[in-house]
Amino acid sequence: MRRSSVRRLAVPVIALGLLAPALAACSDEPADLVIYSGRNEDLVEPLLEKLEKELDANVEVRYGDSAELAAQILEEGDKTEAGLFFSQDAGALGALSKEGALTALPQPTLDKVEEAYRGGEGDWVGVSGRVRVLAYNPGKVPTPPDSVHQLTEPEWKGKIGFAPNNASFQAFVTGMRVLEGDDAAREWLKGFKANSPKTYESNTDILEAVDSGEVSAGLINHYYWYEKAAEEGEDKLTAKLHFLPGGDPGGLVNVAGVGLLKGADTKQADYAQQAADYLLGEEAQTYFAEETKEYPLAAGVAPADGLPALDSLEAPRINLGELDSLKETLAMLQEAGLV
Template identity: 30%
Template sequence: MKFGNARSALAGGALAIAALFTTSALADGVVNIYTYRQPDLIKPVLDAFTAETGIKTEVLFLDKGLEERIQAEGQNSPADVIMTVDIARLTSAKEKGVTQPLVDDEINKLLPAEYRDPEGNWFGVTKRARVIYASKERVKDTAITYAELADPKWKGKICMRSGQHDYNLALFSAAIAHWGPEKTEEWMKGLKANLAKKPDGGDRPQAGAIAAGECDIAIGNTYYVGLMRNNEKDPKEKEWGNAINVLFPTFENGLTHVNISGAALAKNAPNRDNAVKLIRFLASHEAQQVYAEKNYEYPVEPGLEPSETVKAFGELKADTLPLVDIAKGRKAASEMVDRVGLDDGPSS
């Protein structure tokens, strides 16, 4: 049975559903993936894995409750590999006990230590930077710091997705680590005052809002720009991507916030050997190239350059703040977003 792109709600039927997948989960040549990542974003690398190994991939996409789903399924869970974005989600999977340690010399040689859990409970396989999308027509600035997002000069000119989204919470967590909670909260109030409208949508629609003249700058991830500019199926998105410049904002250390996508070996993986093969493949040079060229993400492989599209953005000088420090600040960042009322928009 194919998992496909099915969305799943947590319910009492989780165990029954798990039982339905048991035959597929135990079949030869299969690896079952539970993912928070949109299936179309991981399809290129999974297709490459199947082409190289002959092992089929079954994908279950969830937009929330992945860890709870695996907990509910217990020992009968079909999940072999967890794939997700954001360091906080990776560490959360470990803390909630739905991963198992994987100490593998081959993987550890391929992935730098800063992008993997010391105990082997998660592995970072790509990087992305949280940057500024700036209107080519209306913004002449060639550099904007994170702190300057609170400058009144941008009043009514900033768009963003929800402050409670993982990508923004990670950025705010990094700000707390750099500035401390008091300064970060004052900055967030300034950011809120500068919003053009209530936060909504994803990163790509923020570029669309810029193209439509609703705002001048937005906060977004680098790889979405590559996906938009090279989207031959949707001329509208291509127009959005070409309407903006990418600016690399920095903290006082002159470095830009980065986050990761990653993978983990599920606690009760029924196809453990195939799962390990997949994680090894995700760390491999071939997969890193696929991620770079097809997804426009930054490889974690040392020395491997990003795609030509991404290189054209300019040089990324990645923040050296440890990812685990960013994860630690997630709860404080989330509470701050609510306290400031960031998602209520500029008029509240």
């Protein structure tokens, strides 16, 4: 088996509204395909190593925050070294689409995924899905609320955990802005802040806090619970999950997805297209289902045991490409004193 040439470079963090410095170039042999990945290295490195073997090509992966990588791509323009952008969320892809930085995907590629989980301009496609849920401790919360709007009520003061710097939480807030308007979102953030929610660094930390009873409930992505249950056994977990009904903004279904970059040369563009199709194929979709516990979006692959069917969820109806206004969301979070 040929040794993997997948290489990892960290991307410098950027301040709000600023672009990251240029990514450092590798000194090794030239890559056939450069991927800018906003997905966490621990989650997707094994999959991208499988991708490299499937393509029989030298693949270089540069990891960073999705929003920062999108800003980097716009700064680089047609001189970008990347051929494929693998984003953690739809918002960063929507931002690139709006700026005309992505290449239209072939219809057969788009048709592998339901229309709700791909870009309206046909230039990006979701490869896996995640659902925002409420993790709760049944010893403290016998009946979980059916809306995030209830979390601003006095009974929840000091009892909710959240990760304000997490991209998925920020995407949720952006989704609320799209669904209900900026004024309503601003009012919710104000009420949420007034209830003294407890801040954590990550979804994992929130889930642990809920499980231990440190907080009564927390806002997370669904797959953190399913990963922990697979590792430790469901019977070892105190925390439970509640999928919010009725199209509540707290039940947002977001996607990780890919887009082909316009600046890529013909050879790299071809490999990028092959990579996109691989990620929508059975092997990659099975990886998302079994390893990351996300929702597979293509190839007829079923989600992991115990997950409700995606089409059974009462998720809010939203154009995921509209989750691109991250700067405005961050400004609103700052205004509310949550970041």
